[in-house]
Amino acid sequence: MKKYYLMAPGPTPVPPSVLLAMAQPMIHHRTAEYEGLFTEVRAGLKRLFQTTREVIPFVSSGTGSMEAAVVNTLSAGDTVLGLRAGKFGERWEEICRAYGVTVVPMAAPFGQTVSAETVAEALRSHPEARAVLMQHSESSTGVLHDVQGIAAATRGTPAILIVDAVSSLGIADLRLDEWGVDLVVAGSQKGLMLPPGLSFCALSEKAWGHVTASRLPRYYFDLAAEGKSVAKNEAHFTPAVSIMLGLREVLRMLDAEGLPNVFRRHERLARATRAGVEALGLELFAKASPSPALTAVVAPPGMNSEKVLAAYSASHNITIAGGQGEMKGRVFRLGHMGYVGDFDVITALSALEQVLHELGHPVDFGAAVRAAQKVFAERA
Amino acid sequence: MKKYYLMAPGPTPVPPSVLLAMAQPMIHHRTAEYEGLFTEVRAGLKRLFQTTREVIPFVSSGTGSMEAAVVNTLSAGDTVLGLRAGKFGERWEEICRAYGVTVVPMAAPFGQTVSAETVAEALRSHPEARAVLMQHSESSTGVLHDVQGIAAATRGTPAILIVDAVSSLGIADLRLDEWGVDLVVAGSQKGLMLPPGLSFCALSEKAWGHVTASRLPRYYFDLAAEGKSVAKNEAHFTPAVSIMLGLREVLRMLDAEGLPNVFRRHERLARATRAGVEALGLELFAKASPSPALTAVVAPPGMNSEKVLAAYSASHNITIAGGQGEMKGRVFRLGHMGYVGDFDVITALSALEQVLHELGHPVDFGAAVRAAQKVFAERA
Numbered sequence: 001m002k003k004y005y006l007m008a009p010g011p012t013p014v015p016p017s018v019l020l021a022m023a024q025p026m027i028h029h030r031t032a033e034y035e036g037l038f039t040e041v042r043a044g045l046k047r048l049f050q051t052t053r054e055v056i057p058f059v060s061s062g063t064g065s066m067e068a069a070v071v072n073t074l075s076a077g078d079t080v081l082g083l084r085a086g087k088f089g090e091r092w093e094e095i096c097r098a099y100g101v102t103v104v105p106m107a108a109p110f111g112q113t114v115s116a117e118t119v120a121e122a123l124r125s126h127p128e129a130r131a132v133l134m135q136h137s138e139s140s141t142g143v144l145h146d147v148q149g150i151a152a153a154t155r156g157t158p159a160i161l162i163v164d165a166v167s168s169l170g171i172a173d174l175r176l177d178e179w180g181v182d183l184v185v186a187g188s189q190k191g192l193m194l195p196p197g198l199s200f201c202a203l204s205e206k207a208w209g210h211v212t213a214s215r216l217p218r219y220y221f222d223l224a225a226e227g228k229s230v231a232k233n234e235a236h237f238t239p240a241v242s243i244m245l246g247l248r249e250v251l252r253m254l255d256a257e258g259l260p261n262v263f264r265r266h267e268r269l270a271r272a273t274r275a276g277v278e279a280l281g282l283e284l285f286a287k288a289s290p291s292p293a294l295t296a297v298v299a300p301p302g303m304n305s306e307k308v309l310a311a312y313s314a315s316h317n318i319t320i321a322g323g324q325g326e327m328k329g330r331v332f333r334l335g336h337m338g339y340v341g342d343f344d345v346i347t348a349l350s351a352l353e354q355v356l357h358e359l360g361h362p363v364d365f366g367a368a369v370r371a372a373q374k375v376f377a378e379r380a
Numbered sequence: 381m382k383k384y385y386l387m388a389p390g391p392t393p394v395p396p397s398v399l400l401a402m403a404q405p406m407i408h409h410r411t412a413e414y415e416g417l418f419t420e421v422r423a424g425l426k427r428l429f430q431t432t433r434e435v436i437p438f439v440s441s442g443t444g445s446m447e448a449a450v451v452n453t454l455s456a457g458d459t460v461l462g463l464r465a466g467k468f469g470e471r472w473e474e475i476c477r478a479y480g481v482t483v484v485p486m487a488a489p490f491g492q493t494v495s496a497e498t499v500a501e502a503l504r505s506h507p508e509a510r511a512v513l514m515q516h517s518e519s520s521t522g523v524l525h526d527v528q529g530i531a532a533a534t535r536g537t538p539a540i541l542i543v544d545a546v547s548s549l550g551i552a553d554l555r556l557d558e559w560g561v562d563l564v565v566a567g568s569q570k571g572l573m574l575p576p577g578l579s580f581c582a583l584s585e586k587a588w589g590h591v592t593a594s595r596l597p598r599y600y601f602d603l604a605a606e607g608k609s610v611a612k613n614e615a616h617f618t619p620a621v622s623i624m625l626g627l628r629e630v631l632r633m634l635d636a637e638g639l640p641n642v643f644r645r646h647e648r649l650a651r652a653t654r655a656g657v658e659a660l661g662l663e664l665f666a667k668a669s670p671s672p673a674l675t676a677v678v679a680p681p682g683m684n685s686e687k688v689l690a691a692y693s694a695s696h697n698i699t700i701a702g703g704q705g706e707m708k709g710r711v712f713r714l715g716h717m718g719y720v721g722d723f724d725v726i727t728a729l730s731a732l733e734q735v736l737h738e739l740g741h742p743v744d745f746g747a748a749v750r751a752a753q754k755v756f757a758e759r760a
Contacts, residue, residue, distance in 0.1 A: 004405065004407070006405070006406055006407065006408055010618070011408060011409070011618065012406070014405065014406045019404075019405070023399040023402065023403035025386070025393065026386055026394045026575060027384075027386065027699075028386055028388050028699040029391070030388075030699075059439065059444070059576065059577055060439050060440050060444070060600065061439045061618040061619075063600055063617045063618075067599050098597050098599040099597045100597065187618075189618060195406060195620065195623075196439065196619065196620055197439055197577040197620040197622070217478050217479045217596075218478065219443075219447050219475045219479070220443055220444045221600070238390070238391065238443075238567075238569060238576040240575065240576055240577040241576055242575035243575075243577065319410075319411055321410070
């Protein structure tokens with residue numbers, strides 16, 4: 001027997017109580033029971049997205065809601081500005097390209113962030129821009145981008161700010177209404193501790209204005225049609241009933257912990273992970289503003305990072321993640337989002353020490369664990 | 381305590397073993413374990429769709445795969461022929477309209493079917509038609525349309541036959557390769573006995589040719605990109621891991637029963653249901669070719685069918701379905717698809733007798749039950 005640990009930056013572990021909630025017999029979505037469920041979920045989602053407006057759920061992975069954001073607010077021939085600082089930034093560009101929307105990239109080297117000043121300047125150079133597209137937490141590099149600053153730069157322009165918060169919702173603070181973010185996209189399988197299958201869009205009034213003006217074709221991902229149904233406390237198409245049952249349980253857990261505490265927990269887990277990694281002499285990939293969701297680590301010189309994940313898996317039955325695209329072979333990524341506590345970080349770091357040793361890298365056993373413990377002790 | 385029964389035409393009950401399979405701890409989709417799961421699921425889906433080609437899964441409700449069928453095989457300005465004989469026939473038209481595809485309707489009164497000869501004639505009148513769109517089982521009317529005959533009429537023309545099998549897959553025989561069906565769309569929450577959240581597209585070589593020629597924009601529902609990933613035994617975007625775990629269990633159950641037995645079971649349950657309904661003097665809504673998936677029943681003269689479902693729910697905690705669109709208030713619908721056996725039909729009919737009595741309709745108690753029992757006894 002070798003216990004399995006899921007420590008990748010999504011999908012993330014699902015709490016046992018949530019698994020059980022989803023394992024209850026199927027209910028129909030046109031019943032009083034589902035209406036009660038949806039009423040509670042809608043209220044919980046508003047608190048989670050920190051907005052007074054309705055949050056729109058879709059049955060899809062997070063990419064589906066990214067597409068929904070594009071096809072419901074833009075038109076073919078539009079120009080938008082896009083942060084290009086990681087693989088998911090490139091996904092925005094791919095979606096826009098598929099629909100005839102031109103993306104003016106605001107690039108930073110992977111591992112870096114793009115400043116709000118750069119965005120403000122790009123908006124001045126491109127007064128025709130209809131939107132700014134960005135990630136909050138860029139999972140491929142482990143960087144957290146400055147949503148608040150970029151929202152301030154976007155406000156007062158005709159552009160809306162569209163934020164992919166798939167790997168930051170319920171992990172890092174993101175105040176839709178207060179910061180003036182226009183469209184937030186999220187998924188179920190990261191901070192929300194659910195299986196993949198549900199995604200979300202939350203819109204400001206300014207973003208709903210763009211929906212009215214948008215001329216791109218859509219049917220399955222139709223925000224106006226979904227919004228009408230949500231306002232009636234109904235599902236437009238058949239909803240992912242089992243994951244919704246799990247979502248109610250998750251929202252109760254997040255409410256019980258309190259969002260500020262949820263954010264503090266993730267920040268602390270991330271800090272401990274980084275301290276552990278650096279105590280082993282390894283380099284963090286994120287050069288600025290590391291994400292509380294995951295830690296991307298540069299493999300030691302001469303070591304292919306794919307070997308690190310292979311050893312995590314083969315020797316310890318732990319799933320972590322490698323580098324994506326041009327980062328493949330160079331970095332490995334440790335997730336610490338969602339249903340994660342101190343001793344998961346200890347496990348991940350202890351395993352890292354074993355793995356590096358197995359791969360012939362000199363290791364001072366216990367060094368990473370000790371560094372993390374010191375971070376955890378600070379609170380006491 | 382009043383036991384809950386889900387007897388609507390989808391979502392349908394999920395077997396306990398499948399609920400438990402889905403309740404196991406989350407696994408990552410880039411692991412050997414998921415690869416093994418996907419290998420088995422791919423093989424099982426081919427048997428289920430009766431095709432040698434790969435079946436493409438999407439994370440969406442069935443409507444998502446309907447959209448995928450349209451946007452991957454057609455172009456704006458194309459003309460297609462569409463069976464219009466129920467609410468889901470109208471959904472094909474809505475999707476086409478959203479993407480600038482013109483639908484020439486081949487209409488039949490709701491409750492009737494459209495003959496293969498009618499389709500053949502329409503194809504002769506419209507040699508420019510790029511596709512024929514139809515439902516196999518039309519859930520809104522309870523009619524099973526003639527896929528085999530229409531496939532024969534379509535073969536040899538430039539048009540492909542696109543079939544919505546959301547409420548027929550694993551319920552009624554549908555031979556993709558043998559009959560020459562070009563594109564079959566299905567969902568997880570009907571005959572597949574799973575929660576909503578997964579949908580499928582299966583394509584013939586002719587349909588893949590249409591994919592190459594198609595010029596409609598798409599990104600999330602991109603069959604070519606998904607097909608490439610499936611061929612590598614991988615997921616393109618994050619898959620609905622928990623429902624895939626359930627799907628493996630369902631495919632094992634269907635294999636153990638044997639597809640011909642699965643179809644016979646549904647046909648028998650449907651026949652017993654119809655016999656019971658008619659024994660109470662009620663009228664079936666399907667005038668021809670009733671579906672084995674569900675039975676649509678016309679409410680007694682002077683009785684609003686919404687009262688029937690309300691009484692099913694309020695008095696007996698049973699969810700059935702009402703009429704959709706223009707059939708609202710006129711019909712109620714009893715599902716008997718998926719995880720359903722003889723005594724579920726007995727329960728539904730026994731409750732129907734109680735409900736009609738409660739609503740003041742004269743009932744010979746036991747008449748519907750007796751008629752169904754006689755059908756069940758035939759086999760013995």
